[in-house]
Amino acid sequence: MTIWKPELPAGVTRYRALADAIAAAVASGELEPGQRLPPQRRLADTLGVTVGTITRGYDEAERRGLLEARVGSGTYVKDRRASAPGFRHVSVEPSATAGELIDLSLSLPPPHPQRPAGLGEVLAALADDPSALQAAVDYQSEHGTPAHRRALADWLTRLGLPMVADELTITLGGQHAIFLALQALTQPGERIAAAALTYPGAIAAAQQCHLKLQRIPLDDQGLDVEALARLCQQQPPRLVYLTPEQNNPTGAQLSEARRERLVELARRYDFWLIEDGVQYLPPEARGRPLYLRAPERTLYLFSTSKVIAGGLRIGLLRAPPTLQERLASAQRAQSWMVPPLMVEVVCRWIDSGAAERLLGWQLDEIAARQRLARQRLAAFAPSGQPHGFHLWLELPNGWRAAALIEQLERQGVRVTSAEPFCVGSEPAPQAIRLCVSAAADRETLERALKIIADTLAAPPASPWRTL
Template sequence: MSDTKFSNIAQIIEQRIDKGDYPVNAKLPTHRVLASELDTTPATVAKAYKLLSDKGRLESFVGRGSFVRSQSDLNQVIQAPKDEDDFNFSILQPCLYKNVNALQNAYQVAGERLTSELIGYTEHSGHEAHRQAGVTWAKRYGLEGGDTCNTVLTNGAQHALSLLINALTKPGDTIAVEALTYPGILAIASLSGRNVVGIPMDESGASPEALRSVITEHQPKLVVLIPSHQNPTGITMPEARRREIAAVIKQEDIWLVEDDIYGFLNEAAIPAISNFVPEKAFHISALSKAISPAMRCGYIKAPADKVALLNAHIRANIWLSSPINNIAGTHLIESGKAFEIADMQRETASERQRLARSILTSISCDAEGYHLWLPLPKHWTTEHFVMAAKNRGLIVSSGSYFEVSGNEENHIRLSLMSIATEERLAQGLGELKALLESDMDTLFPF
């Protein structure tokens, strides 16, 4: 009987998690408090928590308590194909085969330019010339006010996000993000014990009114936003919305982290949100999405009074961003080649978006960039579609991995860039279309 009781309590807790009563990364009531509410014993609640921990819904820490675990697993969102014949629609990256020659040349130049000074320790997050390259890169795509004194180097954008979350918040603090967001942010929050709350979105991105309400209700310490070609929705905030978001940030006690890693995909530069609230904003840019994920060159423009704090965290964790990567990245930026590559990748993305719309004729959105946020037909559930796609060698990312509240999201994210050629992409999209139009019941008769 007791086994049945703790299983029933586990089911009640899981239902509360799914409904959002206990959001991702939220701390759960103590055994004693929940036992009193549910008219049971603390020992029974402890068994229920253990059961949910084994299922991956909770994680517990000695002295801190139990927390709702994020369902987002980066290994599931970004999957390496197990078969070279698979069509991998899960990875957001540039068409790498088009960049190989430029990268080979850049690293050859880096080798020729190596000196004992460049490969040794340096006082800041990296050398001044490399920070200036970051300033030049971000300025091209809409950031104002950057200079070598307020820019720090990181090992890519993911490191920049982790650095800022850990430098600006502490365990137990709340972070606000778009209601559908990049799972890498959720993974950082989950591993570092931060709570996450979602900001409702509309066709222009995160809603300023909703952001204000979230700040009032949840008092987050910082908000992380992806203003251009948002992952996963593909939305790009227009300048007017960026100004509205900045106005909210300016009035509230909160930091802004602007992850502008896809800014280069805009046809014309759009002013960064950070331009309108520089004293409270941290702007992230990087070369990974335009050049290569292996080129770990990330740049943060920070308020001047926070640069020393970021440098201290960098020194304590990695000491400095790799000078060899930055020599190569700086050469590409200074020579103008990085911007040529970025333009080529943007044109490739536009061509592939047109190709996708010609095959998947049900697409109604007008997103550009590297990916599509694709709604599934009503007769498909996300779980079954992802499974059926995988059985056909089609690797897609389930929409549930991007949902902050952990609720079911009947979409998939579809990268259009990781498949090498347009011919092979068209073949994969054709197979995907056939699957979308098929009857789920014929594939899953159980």
């Protein structure tokens, strides 16, 4: 293959000239989405510049959203039509047809006929309620109507998460809640911290807000709070984002001792806590929430997406009274309000009792799927929460995540590597996340697990292709 060789005009800083050349080549189609750029040293030799110049040029093009660096693979032209900034992924063309593919890559609630049926019942009841229809077409408060906030606060309280209605802002799902929280608390250029592996949506939101995301080590007890303490001695972050009940992707749960220490640090160094509780666990399986330990500096996120239906896009953001006006301003700037029709649908679903029945079934179903997955993959020591949607699997020696993912996809199973979850520039661990919740049923999940187990049990193909 002929190496791409740009022209670098005189009179322009060399690395900026390279970034401009990449932009022009992408715009003209000379460089296509997904195309790998030349290795930095090779291009440096071709152009007669230093490797550092090429590195800075690639970094500048990546900052502009033109390129993406994949750990251990190289630098590629970014397909901006296919992914939003921050949601990094390994793109693989499946060999299996869409009907044959078992997709365990997305954290979705298990399918149940009551989800579409329940929506139909609620909509039919709404159609016969003129007052509800009138409210649905009127403008509402940025935080949501008082009646909706009370209904949602009461529901969360029944689920073991005590809430005060006046402290809630209704959002367009959990992702929107993260973005609102960052907008209310931060200014561009400020530093925030998160676990070394964390939810890609939080990484994307931080990038959109132009924040500097700092990596905190992670182990089987969750975020390494003592590493955070050492960071605070140098320069405390503006806030810490975390999922204390089950880290996404590893499933690690923050210990009670670390929760106490985290709150102590937050008060000593005056930083905020964003506690993401979207991945719901029953009360007996979770610790004491951070927002009950430090209500004055904790924002708590919840969403109905993992419990009722993701398409309704209804979430909640609990915040102390001091932040309510800032959150209202951010909501007005983005969407003015959440559509009251969708909130009314969710509240009626909850009031009927159907939401809690669905949640009860879901918890039992997930527990059964987790037991099945742990049994089938016992030889590879997967980790995760017994009621969690996903499992984390560190690969046996010799396996590379990218090669395994490609091989599984050819056999009709899709899983996720660690790469999209990585904070900072550290190499991604050789591991995969698989979502037991996403399969159509237990039989489908069992087929996928057998393929994964059989593949891992066989020796990996040699990576050597030449001398």
